[in-house]
Amino acid sequence: MKKLVNSNQMKKIDSYSIETIGIPSLVLMENAANQVVTTMQKNITKEDIILVICGSGNNGGDGLAIARILLNLGYQVDVFFAGKEASMTEETHKQMTIIENLDMVIWNAIDEINFANYTILVDALVGIGLSEKLTDAYKQIVEKMNHHEGSIYAVDMPTGISADDGKIMGIAVKADYTITFGHHKIGQVLFPGSDYCGKLIVSDIGFPPVAMDSIHSKYYSYDKKDLEKLPKRKAYSNKGTFGRVLVIAGSENMSGAAYLSAKAAFRTGAGFVEILTTESNRSIIQTQIPEAVLTTYNPEQLNEEKEKIKKSVQQADTVVIGPGIGVSKESHQLLDLVTLYVEPPVVYDADAINLISEYYNTFPLLRNNTCSRLNEFSNTLPPYSIITPHLKELARLMDKDVRELQDNLLDTADRCANDSKLIYAIKDARTIVTHKDDRYINHSGNSGMATAGTGDVLTGIIAGLLAQGLEPFEAAKMAVYIHGLAGDYAASQKNEYSLIATDIIEALGEVMK
Ligand SMILES: NC(=O)C1=CN([C@@H]2O[C@H](COP(=O)(O)OP(=O)(O)OC[C@H]3O[C@@H](n4cnc5c(N)ncnc54)[C@H](OP(=O)(O)O)[C@@H]3O)[C@@H](O)[C@H]2O)[C@@H](O)CC1
Numbered sequence: 001m002k003k004l005v006n007s008n009q010m011k012k013i014d015s016y017s018i019e020t021i022g023i024p025s026l027v028l029m030e031n032a033a034n035q036v037v038t039t040m041q042k043n044i045t046k047e048d049i050i051l052v053i054c055g056s057g058n059n060g061g062d063g064l065a066i067a068r069i070l071l072n073l074g075y076q077v078d079v080f081f082a083g084k085e086a087s088m089t090e091e092t093h094k095q096m097t098i099i100e101n102l103d104m105v106i107w108n109a110i111d112e113i114n115f116a117n118y119t120i121l122v123d124a125l126v127g128i129g130l131s132e133k134l135t136d137a138y139k140q141i142v143e144k145m146n147h148h149e150g151s152i153y154a155v156d157m158p159t160g161i162s163a164d165d166g167k168i169m170g171i172a173v174k175a176d177y178t179i180t181f182g183h184h185k186i187g188q189v190l191f192p193g194s195d196y197c198g199k200l201i202v203s204d205i206g207f208p209p210v211a212m213d214s215i216h217s218k219y220y221s222y223d224k225k226d227l228e229k230l231p232k233r234k235a236y237s238n239k240g241t242f243g244r245v246l247v248i249a250g251s252e253n254m255s256g257a258a259y260l261s262a263k264a265a266f267r268t269g270a271g272f273v274e275i276l277t278t279e280s281n282r283s284i285i286q287t288q289i290p291e292a293v294l295t296t297y298n299p300e301q302l303n304e305e306k307e308k309i310k311k312s313v314q315q316a317d318t319v320v321i322g323p324g325i326g327v328s329k330e331s332h333q334l335l336d337l338v339t340l341y342v343e344p345p346v347v348y349d350a351d352a353i354n355l356i357s358e359y360y361n362t363f364p365l366l367r368n369n370t371c372s373r374l375n376e377f378s379n380t381l382p383p384y385s386i387i388t389p390h391l392k393e394l395a396r397l398m399d400k401d402v403r404e405l406q407d408n409l410l411d412t413a414d415r416c417a418n419d420s421k422l423i424y425a426i427k428d429a430r431t432i433v434t435h436k437d438d439r440y441i442n443h444s445g446n447s448g449m450a451t452a453g454t455g456d457v458l459t460g461i462i463a464g465l466l467a468q469g470l471e472p473f474e475a476a477k478m479a480v481y482i483h484g485l486a487g488d489y490a491a492s493q494k495n496e497y498s499l500i501a502t503d504i505i506e507a508l509g510e511v512m513k
Pocket residue numbers: 014018025026028029032055056057058059060062083084087089125126127128129130131132133134135138155156157181205
């Protein structure tokens with residue numbers, strides 16, 4: 001598990017280490033500088049000409065120490081001090097004094113520098129101390145850096161990216177490598193920040209574990225070690241041991257969603273998968289996925305199909321409803337029936353969410369009233385249900401503009417989780433899974449996964465894990481994580497352009513080993 005922190009939390013860890021434990025700030029700075037140099041040495045040569053660009057805060061202090069260590073090791077290195085002398089921290093002052101006693105070129109004005117003379121840039125302008133949009137003077141420097149052709153190593157944060165939410169504060173350095181200290185920052189995982197980091201390396205610079213653990217963060221990601229949380233397979237088992245999933249999906253001319261969800265549930269390990277879909281999908285589903293049990297209904301005669309639907313719902317350990325069911329009157333009737341008969345956990349996806357949003361729109365009191373809509377939603381769905389909207393679906397549910405949600409992703413997650421008994425997997429380039437005070441930010445996956453059907457696959461994976469007994473919040477987080485890992489594996493076998501939803505299903509076997 002990777003704890004994700006914001007700048008304030010990281011500063012608290014810094015000051016706990018320095019003030020409570022007594023580690024001198026300069027020791028941490030030296031460790032930080034050494035870690036950056038160690039990373040650089042994997043790629044640079046003595047032929048490279050390096051420019052270290054420093055601000056006046058401690059990020060700049062790191063930069064000055066990096067320049068000194070590189071010089072001691074025999075590299076060709078110059079310094080550009082872009083900060084203000086008056087706002088230099090004590091540590092940065094000390095580093096500057098050392099640098100001035102060495103035989104180094106120190107530039108002070110951008111117009112004097114020919115960036116083309118350098119093959120490598122080190123960005124030590126601003127780190128986690130970024131407070132607002134970059135000043136014009138720094139903006140000009142960042143523009144020059146981004147036009148430079150060589151590699152850029154960012155110290156702790158690419159200058160201009162907010163460590164708190166990954167937003168670009170006016171303009172930001174597009175780094176090739178970012179070496180960050182202690183913990184991942186939230187802004188390095190969320191977009192666009194994640195893109196600006198390039199390859200992200202998290203370095204231990206000697207913060208004691210007690211300092212690292214001194215703050216609680218509600219934000220975290222999973223890494224490969226978390227795969228241990230996957231349900232264990234019992235040797236003494238039969239198909240009943242691994243649960244029964246009911247996938248209620250598809251409508252006339254829409255069979256793909258049911259197929260993808262059901263197949264993903266199987267590949268995730270569900271023992272039994274039943275598909276409940278319209279009669280018109282019978283032959284195609286039977287051909288596509290003979291392993292599944294098929295139950296069909298006639299949407300025009302739902303009243304006569306009630307008992308059949310009730311039986312399927314009540315037999316299942318886990319029910320998925322929504323993919324491709326459409327937003328017709330009949331689909332709404334089906335949704336009502338299922339919600340009436342079902343026992344949690346339930347996964348509500350796609351059109352199931354759209355149907356409820358449309359229904360809310362018929363009540364004037366629920367128009368433009370996100371809070372009441374979310375409360376109503378939490379009160380009417382079975383507790384611990386998992387809701388898997390992409391941002392457009394969530395915008396419909398909340399009666400908000402999609403851009404507003406996207407620009408305030410962390411606030412959006414808070415609004416969904418507040419006082420809610422539900423679990424939301426908010427699907428975006430970085431999916432956030434929320435429940436009560438926990439925010440899981442997913443760090444696996446790639447742009448190739450932004451293609452039709454990948455949401456249906458995720459739904460099936462969640463259902464597969466639920467059916468095997470993972471509790472709902474864990475199942476949602478783990479499913480989002482392995483869905484992304486499978487997407488990454490599939491992209492590595494093909495490429496991000498060619499990836500399609502079924503490739504993710506086929507890659508599940510590889511990543512769940
Ligand atoms: N012991 C420690 O603490 C350790 C800290 N470490 C390192 O220190 C970093 C944190 O240092 P920090 O707190 O000094 O902040 P930092 O990132 O240098 O930024 C402040 C500077 O940026 C400037 N600035 C801000 N906003 C701006 C804007 N919009 N536009 C333009 N300028 C702006 C601001 O200018 P001012 O407002 O003062 O004029 C000030 O000069 C951390 O990321 C890590 O690298 C490591 O060495 C480990 C030990």
